Amino acid sequence: MSITLDQNKMLIQMIKEFTANELAPLDMEIDQRGDYTDGLFQKVVDTGLLGMTLPREFGGAGFDYVATAQALEHMAAGNASMAVTLEGHFKTIEQFIKYGNKALNDAYLPSATKRIFAFSMTEPSGGSNPKGISTRAIKQGDNWVITGDKIMITNGGLAEVYCVLSKTEDDQLAVFVVDKDMPGFKFGKREDFIGLKGVPVGEVVLNHVVVPESHLLGVVGQGLEIGDNAHADARILMGAVLAGIMDHELATAVSYSKERKAMDTPLYQLQVTQEKIADIAIARENTRALYQKGATNKVANQPYDEIAAMAKSYGSRSAVLSGDKALQILGGYGYSHEYPVEHLIRDARAMELAEGTIEKMNVEITNAEIAK
Ligand SMILES: Cc1cc2nc3c(=O)[nH]c(=O)nc-3n(C[C@H](O)[C@H](O)[C@H](O)COP(=O)(O)OP(=O)(O)OC[C@H]3O[C@@H](n4cnc5c(N)ncnc54)[C@H](O)[C@@H]3O)c2cc1C
Incomplete structure (x- = not known):
């Protein structure tokens, strides 16, 4: 039985609520403490989130990558760390599903709702x-x-x-x-x-x-192919996480620009601020379009390696640059630990390295274009 559109909507609604209630309020504390707060990861497990992509025959919810990536974008808009923790789990499960034998999958996949x-x-x-x-x-x-x-x-x-x-x-x-x-x-x-x-x-x-x-x-001999496949799966989800980070940067910059005045004018009415806000919004939409195309191609069994690399390459650079623009809108407060923008830049920066560096991805994108 396949997942219905209503079930996809319920997943997104549930993730939005979980993020708003459990993750976003702890975002700054997680950054400062350098770890998840006590019991937080267990709440993720208890809520059943580890089984989001796991096929139903193994006790999971069986959501596809289109819904899952969208869910991770919403989660990352509240806390990027937990979205990356789930991304690492989901991309690994995909390799069991694609390459695992029956004995292995029967022994391990049912535990993937509880064990990461x-x-x-x-x-x-x-x-x-x-x-x-x-x-x-x-x-x-x-x-x-x-x-x-x-x-x-x-x-x-x-x-x-x-x-x-x-x-x-x-x-x-x-x-x-x-x-x-x-x-x-x-x-x-x-x-x-x-x-x-x-x-x-x-x-x-x-x-x-x-x-x-x-x-x-x-x-034996398929190791590189499996590693590449894991990278491609991860890059779709990281594109989603990066769009979520840009959501967070944008929300922070927009709300600040409404409150803060330069002389008597709210910052958002200044053209210099509008250019920055528009740039962040455009980069967020472009990244969203890239990761959604990657996810759609994967679900439709179409090639998705190149588009997934684009989502992470473009998304990671854009989220770092967007964070810098958001920081500038907040002025000195943007440079402070009091606001999330500085840690969003640090969070986004990881994704220019993890799951293949930006240079490696750009080599892969170029090779794919040359081969066309
Ligand atoms: C947050 C985070 C999470 C991670 N999670 C995982 C994980 O779950 N599993 C895992 O296995 N690894 C993980 N990594 C490691 C990550 O995959 C590596 O950092 C990355 O592959 C680069 O390897 P390296 O750090 O050894 O750098 P190097 O490979 O030494 O590269 C150094 C520099 O040289 C450049 N370079 C190297 N080779 C080429 C080339 N052929 N063409 C162009 N430029 C090149 C690189 O782009 C980089 O700028 C993670 C890293 C981070 C930061």
Whole structure:
């Protein structure tokens, strides 16, 4: 049974209410504290939000990417961190659905409404070149033994199930599913990042972790394809998060410009302010159009890699520049921790790096255009 338009509307309404009641009031506190407030993530779990995209056969709500991306935009307009935490989980679940075998999916996906999943590729030696990783998966009988060090993993420490990009003995790339409860699995350092302060981004250390053959996603040699697919899925949702950040920047700038006067004139009546507000609104709409096209193409089984890269490339740069414009409208207050604009710039800046740097995405967009 497919999801109806009414159910999509109910999802958006529910997310708006949850964001207004539970997330937006804590946005500044999360940034200052550098973590989610106590019990907040559990509320997200208890509300059933982890199962938003999970197919109903595994106990999820089964919403598609069009509805999910829209939901994350509304959430990010109140708190971008929690929207990114969900993005990391949703894009990982997609790889199980696309590449996971029945035994793996039956064992793991029903728990994805309660346990968060993460995708780990980056290592201390670098993230832009997955072929250069050192993590090894050695075949021993019917099992694989995995050893390596993954860093900067979204939800690292919070997530309980990890997809791990590894190299086999013959240097092929493959993705394995590792559970935090397996012997040899350990959490390492949490990054002290400057933005998205609620999201734990951390290290995962694997010391001879033994997984059965069923924990291989797809086949050996498909690791790069799965990583690219995870990136494309993530970039649609990050485009949505970035549109949400611009919603927040715009709302803050608009409300301030109505209250604050220069001489006797409200700021919004000045042409210099109007140019900035219009620029932010246009960038927000453009980013929205890009991520929605990416989501629509994905749902329709049409190619979406390039448009997803555009949503995140354009959206991340625009949200940083828009934040700067909003900051300028607020004057000295914009530069203060008292208002959210400065942390919105820091939040948006993460997405010029995470899920592929802006440079890597622009290479991919150019390659796609050259190949046409
Ligand atoms: C908030 C956040 C969340 C993250 N979450 C995850 C996660 O969940 N899972 C995960 O695996 N990783 C994650 N990462 C890591 C992220 O994917 C890497 O930071 C990113 O891939 C870049 O790798 P690097 O930091 O090692 O930089 P490098 O790869 O060392 O790159 C350094 C610079 O060189 C440029 N560069 C490198 N190669 C090229 C090239 N071929 N062409 C043009 N320019 C190039 C880069 O664009 C960059 O400017 C996250 C990072 C952040 C900031």
